[in-house]
Amino acid sequence: MWPREKQPDVLVGLETGDDAGVVRIDAAHALVTTADFITPPFDDPQGYGRIAAANSLSDVYAMGGTPLCALNLCLFPRELDPEVAREILAGARAVLDEAGVALVGGHTVHAQELFFGLSVTGLVTPQRIWRNIGAQPEDVLLLTKPLGTGLFVSGMRRRLCGSVFSASEQAACVAGMSATNARAAAVLAGFDVHAATDVTGFGLVGHALGMTRGTTQPVQLCIDIARLPTYDGALALAAAGVTCGGAKNNRSAYRAQLAITGTLSAAQDELIFDPQTSGGLLVALPQAQADAAHHALRQAGCAAQIIGHVEPRCDGPPLRIQA
Secondary structure, eight states, rough: OOOOGGHHHHHHHHOOOOOEEEEEEETTTTEEEEEEEEESSSSHHHHHHHHHHHHHHHHHHHHTTTEEEEEEEEOOTTOHHHHHHHHHHHHHHHHHHHOOOEEEEEEEEEEEOEEEEEEEEEEOOOGGGSSSSSOOOTOOEEOSOOOOHHHHHHHHHHHTTTTOOOOHHHHHHHHHHHSOOOHHHHHTTTOOOEEEEEOOOOOOHHHHTTTTTEEEOOEEEEEEEGGOBBOHHHHHHHTOOOOHHHHHHHHHHHHGEEEEEEEEOOHHHHHHOOOOOSSSSEEEEEEEHHHHHHHHHHTTTTOOOOEEEEEEEEOOOOOEEEE
16 A cells, blocks of 8 residues: 555545545545445345445445446356346446436456445545544534344345335335435535445444544544434334344444443344445534534435434543433
8 A cells, every 4th residue: 555645635545444535636626436335135136236326326425525437346146147137237227327427337257146336436525525534522413314224134035024024114225225325415515514424334333433533532422322213114123133244243343332321122222233235324513503404304305313412532432322
């Protein structure tokens, strides 16, 4: 890896594990670049392509950028039915077209397991980059999509639709995963976002902790469990004992960095570690702007909620959950 001092135009690199890299073009423009792919969340090739595309675009939106073009990243088993492959690509193309993002190519390799996603390039104004660090005391925390996608993916794979959750609840979660964060990012661009990230595989706890690292002023994020937006049916899945390896890994990695005030139910505990696919944006912005931002997001059709606030960190873990 090149030393940072030899790359003065790299505005965001590996330092804080941000959602994407940013390289300056000139004083007014910078490139945002990222890549992501996922395994199929359920048995629907076109739905898989849509969700994978929305998930990949999300990293650019989380940096305050506008995605411009994308490349397909196809890791396809040799035995994959060509029609299934075409459906996956068609689903992704539909989401790119909706977002106004040009598909300019891609690359395919044979793999033992099916993966699909995109490499995405976008533009951002250097002075308006959203980092995953920068939250300030007295900021308010907003989350723009419900939680629980990992629980639904596990539940769908176990064919629990009709017993633990309903077909309409499944459809709502699938629609949420298929939707990009474009509307939320466009609304939030009108406010003073101090820090932002998208909530994906590390779950709410992991991504919230990422917002506390590398800050010039130590902060503690305080989240109210009762205010978390949740897909209908997700807590029922957790209460039924549904989980996945990602949630177990997140709990093992992050539990020691978390303080809990009160008592979480077993289902709530599962929810905060649940790995998300194509999750929402978690942002910190000034308290004076929080209500207006929340209202604007809801008016734009985003299921956003104010979920907590930021305090100076004097002692104790960097993240506190209020039950």
